[in-house]
Amino acid sequence: MSEAPKPVRIVLLYGGQSAEHEVSRISAASVLKAIDTSRYDVVPVAITPDGRWLRSDATLELMADATRPLPESLDASGTDLAPLASIAPAHPDQQVVVLPILHGPRGEDGTVQGLLELADVAYVGAGVLGSALNMDKATAKVVARAAGIPVCRWISARDSELDDAFVAxxxxxxxxxxxxxxxxxxxxxxxxxxxxxxxxxxALAEAVKYDEWVVVEEAVVGARELEVGVMGNEEPRASVVGEIIPTHEFYDYEDKYVDGTSQMVIPADVPGEVAAEMRALAVRVYRALRCDGLSRVDFFYEADGRGLLFNEINTMPGFTKYSMFPSLWDASGLPYAELIDELVRLALARHQHRASHRRLR
Ligand SMILES: Nc1ncnc2c1ncn2[C@@H]1O[C@H](COP(=O)(O)OP(=O)(O)O)[C@@H](O)[C@H]1O
Ligand SMILES: [Mg+2]
Incomplete structure (x- = not known):
């Protein structure tokens, strides 16, 4: 007997070429485990660190263990994007949504989103502009400031401009x-x-290893790091506020992924009016920076000084069951599995809404 047809296919894109390949695999395994497979037909598509797309039916255990290579199924395509063909629905009434659980460059920066736009498929999260804008710290600050969002002082420059005059x-x-x-x-x-x-x-020599543009910011002294989840398209809403308490001098790579000793406090221990102000600011900056679907909005909180300062938006925040974004929503009354339902719903709604604005001939 064949299974009942499923109304929605979710193409789970994971892995990717950035430094966050590993965390993406752990997030994808969490999603796969929580997803309601009686309603969703889930197709995992892995992107290897060298950029190959594989339609792989990796087990959860293997998916989350980045020390082991991803298995190549029989239809592995080498360097082309043939696995993208899995965005074709299994039957005419099926809707397809791509869930790009990818972080950092070539995943969260508009490049994959551009490919999905060309393929005309619904996908979770910000579009090309929102993804690219939020990935670029220098430009995101310019737009946030223009929208009246408080930010710290900063200077940005290209690699060719980092001379003695710049240092001065x-x-x-x-x-x-x-x-x-x-x-x-x-x-x-x-x-x-x-x-x-x-x-x-x-520090400049280190930063230009990764990008031709660099940002230099005043250090926000004694800053507390507060984060809030925002979800929605036309009417975004904010979760409760959380706090990150780093164990290193600042919240560096090791502290994020290696030691795992930094702490998350949810809800953050801040006055009610600070939390309310932050949630309102987060929704404003989410709109100004062209987010859709979901984002985690990060602030510094200078308790004895300027108060809340916007730091950055992550348009595809860490998504393991224990990551900040899902935990914030869980504490706001939306458990993990329902969070995925909501993101799928928002992706389909946005795709449909955009199709109603005719831009092509
Ligand atoms: N201007 C600043 N003042 C104080 N701490 C900062 C500042 N900028 C960054 N940090 C510290 O560095 C961490 C990483 O910087 P962030 O801008 O969030 O980059 P990323 O996109 O890599 O997360 C922050 O979580 C914070 O601990
Ligand atoms: Mg950050």
Whole structure:
């Protein structure tokens, strides 16, 4: 007897070429485990670290264990994108949604989203502009500030402009210490705190390994790191507020993924009016920075100074069962499995809504 036809196919894209390949695999395994397979026909498509797309039916255990290579199924396609053919529905009434659980460059930055636009398929999360804008810290700050969102002081520059005059300008305009970052990156990769001109030169050399644009920011002193989940398209709503308490000097790559000793506090221990202000600011910046579907919006909280300062948006936040974004929604009354239902619903609604604005001839 054949199974009943399923109304929705979810193409779960995971892995990817960024530093967050591993966390993507753990997130994908969490999603696969929680998803209601009586309603969804789930097709996992892996992207290997060297960029090959594989339609692989990896077991959960293998999917989450990035020390082992992904298995290539018989229809593995080499370097082309043939597994994208799995976006074809299994039957004429089936709807298809791509869930790109991919973080960082070539996943969260609009590139994969562009491919999905060309394929005219519904997908979860921000579109091309929202993805690219939020991936680029320098441009995201310009747009946030124009929308009246408080941000810290910063200077951005290209790799060709990082001369002695630039170092002097940082000293006079921002003072010390500063944080130096590649503009397009994530997971704290290439992020360094610099205390003086020599430290700045070294930090700039590190940041330009990852991107041709760099951002130098004043260090927000004594900043608490608060994060909120936002979900929706036309009418986004915010979750409760959470706090990250890093165990290292700042929330660096090791602290995020290696030691795992940093702490998440949900809800954050902040005054009610601060949480309310942050949720309202998060929804504003989400709209200004063209998010759709979901995002995690991160702030610094300078308790004795300027209050809330917007840091960044992650358009595809970590999605393991224990990650901040799903935990924030769980604490807001939306458990993990229902979170996935809601994201699928939002993806289909957005696709349909956009199709109603005719842009092509
Ligand atoms: N201007 C700043 N002041 C104080 N701490 C900062 C600043 N910028 C970054 N940090 C620290 O570095 C971490 C990573 O920086 P972030 O901008 O969030 O980059 P990523 O996209 O890699 O997460 C933050 O979580 C925070 O701990
Ligand atoms: Mg961050």
């Amino acid at each position: 300008r940082v000293g006079s305009e921002l003072g010390w210490p500063v944080f130096v970052k590649p503009s397009n990156m994530g997971s704290s990769v290439g992020v360094t705190k610099a205390d003086d001109p020599a430290g700045l030169r070294a």
